[in-house]
Amino acid sequence: MIFACRNVWSRKTPLNILNRKTTRFWQFSTKAVKEEKVKFPGVTESYFTDKMQFIQSVNPIPTYRVMDRQGKVLDPAQEPQVSKEFALKIYKDMITLNILDLILYEAQRQGRISFYMTNYGEEAYIGSSAGLDSQDVIFGQYREAGVLLYRGFTIDEFMNQCYSNEKDYGKGRQMPVHYGSKKLNFQTISSPLATQIPQASGAAYALKRAGNKNCVMCYFGEGAASEGDFHAALNLAATMQCPVIFFCRNNGFAISTPAFEQYKGDGVASRGIGYGINSIRVDGNDVWAVYNVTKAARQLAVEENRPVLIEAMTYRISHHSTSDDSSAYRSKEEVENWMRFDNPIVRLRRWLENKNWWNEQEDKSYRTFIRKEILKSFSKAEKLQKPSITDLFNDVYDRPTPNIIIQREKLKKLIEKYPNNYPLKIFKNEGEDL
Amino acid sequence: MNVSSLSFLRKFGRIIKPKNIKSTKSIFGTRIFHKSFSSSTQSPPPAEGFMPGVSESKFIKNTSEDAMNNRELLEFGVLDGETKKMNLFQSINDAMRIALATDETAVIFGEDVAFGGVFRCTLGLSEMFGRDRVFNTPLTEQGIVGFAIGMASMGHTAIAEIQFADYIYPAFDQIVNEAAKYRYRSGGLFNVGGLLIRAPCSAVGHGGHYHSQSPEGYFAHTPGIKVVIPRSPIQAKGLLLASIRDRNPIIFLEPKILYRAAVEYVPIGDYELPLGKAEILKSGKDVTVVGYGSQIYVLENAIKMAEKKISGLSCELIDLRTILPWDVDTVVNSVNKTGRLVIAHEAPQTSGFAAEIATTITENCFLRLESPIQRVCGWDTPFPLVFEKFYVPDAIRCFDAIMEVVEF
Ligand SMILES: Cc1ncc(C[n+]2csc(CCOP(=O)(O)OP(=O)(O)O)c2C)c(N)n1
Numbered sequence: 001m002i003f004a005c006r007n008v009w010s011r012k013t014p015l016n017i018l019n020r021k022t023t024r025f026w027q028f029s030t031k032a033v034k035e036e037k038v039k040f041p042g043v044t045e046s047y048f049t050d051k052m053q054f055i056q057s058v059n060p061i062p063t064y065r066v067m068d069r070q071g072k073v074l075d076p077a078q079e080p081q082v083s084k085e086f087a088l089k090i091y092k093d094m095i096t097l098n099i100l101d102l103i104l105y106e107a108q109r110q111g112r113i114s115f116y117m118t119n120y121g122e123e124a125y126i127g128s129s130a131g132l133d134s135q136d137v138i139f140g141q142y143r144e145a146g147v148l149l150y151r152g153f154t155i156d157e158f159m160n161q162c163y164s165n166e167k168d169y170g171k172g173r174q175m176p177v178h179y180g181s182k183k184l185n186f187q188t189i190s191s192p193l194a195t196q197i198p199q200a201s202g203a204a205y206a207l208k209r210a211g212n213k214n215c216v217m218c219y220f221g222e223g224a225a226s227e228g229d230f231h232a233a234l235n236l237a238a239t240m241q242c243p244v245i246f247f248c249r250n251n252g253f254a255i256s257t258p259a260f261e262q263y264k265g266d267g268v269a270s271r272g273i274g275y276g277i278n279s280i281r282v283d284g285n286d287v288w289a290v291y292n293v294t295k296a297a298r299q300l301a302v303e304e305n306r307p308v309l310i311e312a313m314t315y316r317i318s319h320h321s322t323s324d325d326s327s328a329y330r331s332k333e334e335v336e337n338w339m340r341f342d343n344p345i346v347r348l349r350r351w352l353e354n355k356n357w358w359n360e361q362e363d364k365s366y367r368t369f370i371r372k373e374i375l376k377s378f379s380k381a382e383k384l385q386k387p388s389i390t391d392l393f394n395d396v397y398d399r400p401t402p403n404i405i406i407q408r409e410k411l412k413k414l415i416e417k418y419p420n421n422y423p424l425k426i427f428k429n430e431g432e433d434l
Numbered sequence: 435m436n437v438s439s440l441s442f443l444r445k446f447g448r449i450i451k452p453k454n455i456k457s458t459k460s461i462f463g464t465r466i467f468h469k470s471f472s473s474s475t476q477s478p479p480p481a482e483g484f485m486p487g488v489s490e491s492k493f494i495k496n497t498s499e500d501a502m503n504n505r506e507l508l509e510f511g512v513l514d515g516e517t518k519k520m521n522l523f524q525s526i527n528d529a530m531r532i533a534l535a536t537d538e539t540a541v542i543f544g545e546d547v548a549f550g551g552v553f554r555c556t557l558g559l560s561e562m563f564g565r566d567r568v569f570n571t572p573l574t575e576q577g578i579v580g581f582a583i584g585m586a587s588m589g590h591t592a593i594a595e596i597q598f599a600d601y602i603y604p605a606f607d608q609i610v611n612e613a614a615k616y617r618y619r620s621g622g623l624f625n626v627g628g629l630l631i632r633a634p635c636s637a638v639g640h641g642g643h644y645h646s647q648s649p650e651g652y653f654a655h656t657p658g659i660k661v662v663i664p665r666s667p668i669q670a671k672g673l674l675l676a677s678i679r680d681r682n683p684i685i686f687l688e689p690k691i692l693y694r695a696a697v698e699y700v701p702i703g704d705y706e707l708p709l710g711k712a713e714i715l716k717s718g719k720d721v722t723v724v725g726y727g728s729q730i731y732v733l734e735n736a737i738k739m740a741e742k743k744i745s746g747l748s749c750e751l752i753d754l755r756t757i758l759p760w761d762v763d764t765v766v767n768s769v770n771k772t773g774r775l776v777i778a779h780e781a782p783q784t785s786g787f788a789a790e791i792a793t794t795i796t797e798n799c800f801l802r803l804e805s806p807i808q809r810v811c812g813w814d815t816p817f818p819l820v821f822e823k824f825y826v827p828d829a830i831r832c833f834d835a836i837m838e839v840v841e842f
Contacts, residue, residue, distance in 0.1 A: 164820040227604065256570075351452075392815060
């Protein structure tokens with residue numbers, strides 16, 4: 001595992017800058033090192049050259065992996081030394097997430113919940129949550145339910161949010177999959193893309209100032225990485241030396257737009273280097289590779305206040321969401337091939353079986369068990385009422401402002417006047433507490 | 435938006451153990467799901483929602499003759515031509531097809547535009563005109579609008595799609611500080627008249643905070659841009675063509691709930707409808723009711739209820755169509771006649787566009803007003819998923835406001 005661009009960080013210590021033996025990232029510059037140093041204030045490590053050279057690319061960034069697709073470890077030194085219990089926790093969470101997705105997706109198809117997005121094919125990102133401390137703060141995009149699951153968000157908590165019922169922490173205000181958990185240090189999801197990335201930098205700076213030995217983990221897609229906010233975030237994190245890990249799930253698509261139309265550079269990882277950020281690319285379907293890089297990134301972030309960019313390469317098996325039909329822009333064969341030949345859950349399962357930590361029978365019975373649990377929770381959540389109608393007006397500010405109080409009164413009168421116009425019965429307290 | 439086939443989903447759903455999952459029924463079991471729900475043929479609501487009343491609306495042109503009975507179309511010579519049944523997204527598609535066919539500099543771009551767009555508005559256009567004219571952009575709204583401004587500054591026609599109006603804010607600076615001021619700040623040396631930004635807007639029944647917003651008010655506060663919101667396929671086609679060809683930057687907000695719900699016989703020819711001109715959809719003598727976009731159909735119902743309740747009552751319904759610059763004369767003339775005004779929009783009340791209309795009418799019609807002007811708007815909160823029915827200015831609330839101005 002190598003983090004690209006180590007030398008960039010040598011900027012921090014002026015002594016290193018003078019050390020010409022530092023491995024230079026830019027291949028072409030080895031010769032230029034002997035030339036006169038540029039003194040303009042805008043650069044710290046440039047030398048004059050008489051060769052005119054436009055740089056279009058540097059060496060492609062390699063993709064770190066621990067296991068091959070069969071779950072076979074490539075270099076035993078890279079295999080994480082984890083307990084059976086730890087490995088099984090990750091595996092079971094991957095399966096749970098998969099079944100949870102299946103059931104909630106179907107529920108949307110039947111009109112029981114209004115929307116859903118699955119994690120199919122990307123479950124190995126759970127390895128990243130395993131590489132963090134539970135007090136590290138998470139800023140997610142929306143396709144990271146497994147991170148919450150790993151941290152202990154219960155099936156009921158997922159169901160309550162997707163059903164917008166009275167137990168939903170978000171009080172029914174946001175669409176399904178917009179989870180949040182204060183106790184699990186998981187900031188509530190917001191649909192506008194990439195907005196969480198600079199917020200993550202700021203949160204990390206706050207953690208640093210508070211002296212916590214914690215970092216912020218920020219997830220986003222390769223599509224979101226095209227937003228201005230992504231670039232602002234990386235530059236801020238670099239200049240302010242924020243303990244933040246940027247975790248890009250590069251799943252090949254942003255709705256219908258393939259990654260090759262999203263950018264022309266070497267993926268997303270190469271951009272980190274431009275900002276002076278330690279950057280690495282990892283096989284996002286290899287849970288142990290994801291785990292290893294996250295652990296190492298966390299160390300850099302927490303111990304050295306260095307932001308890190310991780311680009312996890314994977315494939316979005318599912319449609320973008322329940323509003324999408326991906327057969328309009330990619331072939332079923334392509335998707336099926338990914339499912340069949342590069343499946344992160346299968347990979348981990350093979351690894352476990354090689355160790356004799358898991359077998360067919362255990363797999364079957366765990367699946368049956370967890371499916372039952374999820375269905376139990378599902379029907380429980382479905383029966384609960386929606387939040388109280390007063391929650392329409394709460395939390396806009398810390399306390400209701402005069403205009404909001406007047407409007408709440410107005411709605412109350414309208415409901416009293418036209419009770420049949422409103423579906424009061426499905427709401428907690430049926431509007432009585434307005 | 436298209437819904438996916440269940441068999442496809444199931445295939446993709448079964449990541450490891452296909453055999454474990456045979457059908458919807460076997461996943462859930464009838465014990466847990468009510469029988470009527472356990473059928474796998476049950477379909478979810480479409481992404482753009484339902485608006486049941488629209489097809490019965492008197493303002494929807496259900497026949498070719500109906501469609502042609504339109505004086506605004508006279509000058510375009512389309513009245514003796516053909517019509518075609520189209521829904522809103524198809525008529526928008528038709529307008530863009532004509533725009534590209536009649537203007538070599540015209541291009542269309544945005545997120546997921548090439549395969550037809552998430553609401554299918556650009557369907558078939560990249561095949562018809564080529565990927566250099568109809569193309570996907572990277573996912574960056576500020577980039578999309580900035581790029582469009584650049585093209586327009588070179589005299590080209592740039593039709594930029596923002597996937598949802600809720601996601602237009604990254605481009606706020608480009609729109610408000612750049613597009614809107616391009617002509618003024620250069621003393622008229624430069625302009626971006628060829629810029630048009632399309633975005634789906636407003637409530638759909640299940641959009642929550644970020645798939646429901648009506649941001650017209652923000653842009654209506656910006657001298658230099660125009661804001662247009664159509665109510666139907668015929669209107670959308672004519673207003674969009676006019677907006678594309680107008681020599682000012684325009685934001686064209688499309689009520690997405692109407693994409694499939696609103697179907698009309700649309701003239702297939704090339705025609706425009708006037709910008710800055712409201713339309714009196716129904717004349718009346720007692721109350722002026724003003725709205726735009728999908729709210730028109732809500733107001734139609736509210737008026738029906740009020741007129742049924744009070745015999746002899748007649749309300750005048752005005753579709754503003756252009757929010758900026760808005761047609762003050764038509765509304766002033768109407769209120770001078772009726773003496774009463776109700777305005778409705780989905781966006782929050784405080785500083786919403788209704789406030790502007792109310793002030794202007796108070797300035798112009800003060801002595802004619804018989805009752806305080808009523809605004810029926812979204813409450814001053816973010817758009818809430820599960821409370822949508824309580825949040826939007828629905829027919830009952832609009833009816834109640836009409837009764838209020840009548841009974842004052
Ligand atoms: C600012 C903004 N623009 C557009 C959208 C609409 N949208 C939702 S998801 C999405 C694609 C995101 O792709 P990516 O970041 O690659 O994540 P993935 O869905 O592949 O996990 C788009 C365009 C949005 N939510 N926010």
